[in-house]
Amino acid sequence: MEEIKMIKEKMYRAGYICDDGSATVLFLAEQLHKPILVEGPAGVGKTSIAQAFARMKELPLIRLQCYEGIDEPRALYEWNYKKQLLHIQAVANQNLDVSEVEKEIFSESFLLSRPLLQAITSAERACLLIDEIDKVDFEFEAMLLELLSEFQVTLPELGTVQARHIPFVFLTSNATRELSEALKRRCLYLYLDFPRAEIEKMILELRVPHLSHKLSGKLVETLHQIRQMNLRKQPSIAEGIDWAFSLLAMGKEDISTDVIMETLNVILKYHEDINQVRTSFAKA
Amino acid sequence: MNAITGQIQNFIEDLRGAGISVSPGSVEECYRSLILTEWSSEAVFYTILFCTLLKESAFIAIFQEIYNRHFHYFKINQPESEEEFRRLNAINFNIIGFGQANSGKKSDQEGQKNNNHQSYQRQVDSKNHYKDLFALDFYTATYSASVEDIRKMEQLIPLLGKRMASKMIIKKRRHQTGNFDFRRTIRSSMSTGGVPMEILVRKKVREKPVIFALCDVSWSCLHFSYFSLSLVYLLEKFYRQARSFAFIDETDEITSIIKRESHSHLRPKVLTEANVCGNSGYTNYGQSLSSFYNQYGKDLSHKSYVLIFGDARTNWFGTNPYVLKDIQRRVKRVYWFNPEPKDEWGSGDSEILIYKKYCTRVFECCNLGQLAQAISDIV
Numbered sequence: 111m112e113e114i115k116m117i118k119e120k121m122y123r124a125g126y127i128c129d130d131g132s133a134t135v136l137f138l139a140e141q142l143h144k145p146i147l148v149e150g151p152a153g154v155g156k157t158s159i160a161q162a163f164a165r166m167k168e169l170p171l172i173r174l175q176c177y178e179g180i181d182e183p184r185a186l187y188e189w190n191y192k193k194q195l196l197h198i199q200a201v202a203n204q205n206l207d208v209s210e211v212e213k214e215i216f217s218e219s220f221l222l223s224r225p226l227l228q229a230i231t232s233a234e235r236a237c238l239l240i241d242e243i244d245k246v247d248f249e250f251e252a253m254l255l256e257l258l259s260e261f262q263v264t265l266p267e268l269g270t271v272q273a274r275h276i277p278f279v280f281l282t283s284n285a286t287r288e289l290s291e292a293l294k295r296r297c298l299y300l301y302l303d304f305p306r307a308e309i310e311k312m313i314l315e316l317r318v319p320h321l322s323h324k325l326s327g328k329l330v331e332t333l334h335q336i337r338q339m340n341l342r343k344q345p346s347i348a349e350g351i352d353w354a355f356s357l358l359a360m361g362k363e364d365i366s367t368d369v370i371m372e373t374l375n376v377i378l379k380y381h382e383d384i385n386q387v388r389t390s391f392a393k394a
Numbered sequence: 395m396n397a398i399t400g401q402i403q404n405f406i407e408d409l410r411g412a413g414i415s416v417s418p419g420s421v422e423e424c425y426r427s428l429i430l431t432e433w434s435s436e437a438v439f440y441t442i443l444f445c446t447l448l449k450e451s452a453f454i455a456i457f458q459e460i461y462n463r464h465f466h467y468f469k470i471n472q473p474e475s476e477e478e479f480r481r482l483n484a485i486n487f488n489i490i491g492f493g494q495a496n497s498g499k500k501s502d503q504e505g506q507k508n509n510n511h512q513s514y515q516r517q518v519d520s521k522n523h524y525k526d527l528f529a530l531d532f533y534t535a536t537y538s539a540s541v542e543d544i545r546k547m548e549q550l551i552p553l554l555g556k557r558m559a560s561k562m563i564i565k566k567r568r569h570q571t572g573n574f575d576f577r578r579t580i581r582s583s584m585s586t587g588g589v590p591m592e593i594l595v596r597k598k599v600r601e602k603p604v605i606f607a608l609c610d611v612s613w614s615c616l617h618f619s620y621f622s623l624s625l626v627y628l629l630e631k632f633y634r635q636a637r638s639f640a641f642i643d644e645t646d647e648i649t650s651i652i653k654r655e656s657h658s659h660l661r662p663k664v665l666t667e668a669n670v671c672g673n674s675g676y677t678n679y680g681q682s683l684s685s686f687y688n689q690y691g692k693d694l695s696h697k698s699y700v701l702i703f704g705d706a707r708t709n710w711f712g713t714n715p716y717v718l719k720d721i722q723r724r725v726k727r728v729y730w731f732n733p734e735p736k737d738e739w740g741s742g743d744s745e746i747l748i749y750k751k752y753c754t755r756v757f758e759c760c761n762l763g764q765l766a767q768a769i770s771d772i773v
């Protein structure tokens with residue numbers, strides 16, 4: 111198919127390997143003007159698909175990193191309180207009309223735009239990445255939902271701000287909690303899992319220059335073997351990339367079982383996982 | 395190959411039957427996407443259904459199975475090449491009857507009608523094929539559900555965790571709004587000539603309850619214990635101070651096992667590593683409660699919540715209700731989660747009605763849905 115093939119190719123040039131599935135979701139999001147909700151285990155490329163998409167479209171990427179307790183002033187907009195105070199101090203003995211001063215200090219030059227407001231007011235269309243949305247609380251989620259449905263916000267002091275362009279929106283989630291039905295309904299759902307071997311091999315070769323086919327093949331094969339085991343934390347794509355870099359730095363062209371054993375700490379974070387993999391490779 | 399629309403409709407009915415909520419809006423979106431896209435590979439077709447109809451990772455396994463059942467023809471007619479798939483694709487479009495070149499042909503429309511009728515018939519036939527796994531009772535699950543169903547139920551466990559997490563966030567927010575701290579604000583304004591540059595608020599400290607969870611891991615609670623252990627595993631993640639215990643006729647702490655193992659390995663690990671079998675090896679509630687209280691009673695306080703997961707089937711051994719009474723006096727709440735239906739409480743060797751007197755609440759938890767509800771009532 112032409113469009114989907116094209117997206118795969120362009121994303122490749124932007125530094126990201128899409129399979130048919132993820133390319134289809136990107137295609138549909140663009141056609142239907144819908145945000146994409148990306149879920150999946152840690153380190154499978156949730157954040158980087160948004161980054162690559164922005165690169166592909168040559169659009170600015172505006173990123174809102176969510177965290178527990180994030181609020182509107184941090185995400186949407188805030189009045190520059192210090193600047194306002196200083197202004198009041200400066201005009202204090204000029205005998206000005208109070209309502210004049212008030213109008214002045216609640217004008218745009220005292221406004222601090224945060225990512226969400228930036229995304230809808232930016233001069234060109236933007237790509238908005240709302241990263242780790244499962245960290246926010248419910249009121250914040252409701253605010254986001256409204257923003258993503260109306261693409262406008264109302265600032266009590268300035269009135270309603272309408273989006274100049276509807277941004278491309280990516281929301282990522284580590285699924286630590288359930289998101290509201292309404293928000294999920296707004297979005298297309300992209301579930302990124304650990305990739306198939308041939309895709310992962312392509313990713314490694316794209317991300318790690320000078321990696322030979324032979325080494326990448328062996329790395330991916332080993333990673334897949336390890337993911338079959340029941341570990342506390344499975345090695346992700348990110349760890350696979352780190353692993354490839356370290357092996358290259360060590361000048362290894364082929365990886366024997368010994369080399370795997372020595373470098374397991376690059377891809378596994380827990381001591382008991384390392385032990386388990388060691389034992390199982392020692393047996394083999 | 396039959397009308398694809400009817401087939402998709404059946405597919406959606408089965409998703410709903412299995413407890414996946416699919417809104418009419420999503421269905422419409424699914425059809426729109428199917429029209430917009432050329433299905434150059436099965437992955438494209440699958441992804442369209444997936445990204446429009448499913449929004450929850452806990453249901454992926456169920457979704458896949460239902461998909462495989464409905465769209466098996468991709469497997470049978472195994473489109474070897476891309477060419478072949480394109481041909482199938484062209485046929486699909488004709489059958490959907492949307493906007494494609496020859497969709498207006500009369501014969502197609504007739505065909506569609508017939509197919510719709512057939513597919514309705516099939517829908518009726520297959521109505522009961524997919525059980526809502528939230529409603530499947532643990533007892534049936536233990537003795538007659540397929541291994542597949544049980545595996546899928548297990549995959550729903552993380553969903554309970556996510557629901558709990560959502561609930562906790564709402565609660566936390568309610569308690570969190572701190573008050574304006576006048577004194578600190580004024581004091582900090584000294585350095586800026588009395589102008590309050592920073593507004594300071596007082597942070598509220600909320601007492602976190604300490605959870606003590608006791609799970610009956612005996613044969614009669616076989617399947618329930620699987621789920622209760624998984625649940626305790628989730629609790630462990632949400633309350634920093636959650637301690638867990640298992641018993642048959644002896645109680646042992648299993649907090650460290652729970653911390654270490656993934657939830658699918660819990661039950662066998664508990665049975666082999668924890669000291670839960672005393673002399674008889676038969677469930678003995680009286681002895682287990684005493685054993686718990688003697689070993690760990692000193693750690694209970696007014697901040698503790700005690701959660702007991704079990705059927706209160708005592709094998710006619712002693713019940714030691716006074717132990718539970720002592721426990722109740724020392725702690726904030728005692729909750730009991732019973733996998734048996736209410737009508738059976740108190741029949742035979744079930745002593746739940748005696749224990750009930752010393753519980754803040756007893757929940758009937760015959761299935762995952764009820765268990766989820768009970769947990770969300772208490773967090």
Ligand SMILES: Nc1ncnc2c1ncn2[C@@H]1O[C@H](COP(=O)(O)OP(=O)(O)OP(=O)(O)O)[C@@H](O)[C@H]1O
Pocket residue numbers: 125126127128151152153154155156157158159284313316317347348351
């Ligand atoms: N399909 C892909 N093509 C190219 N690079 C990829 C792909 N998938 C993952 N990567 C690489 O893997 C690494 C991890 O990706 P990323 O940070 O996007 O993961 P994530 O899912 O957002 O992780 P987390 O859950 O920890 O936020 C990055 O270096 C990224 O470039």
Ligand SMILES: [Mg+2]
Pocket residue numbers: 156157158241282
């Ligand atoms: Mg990320």
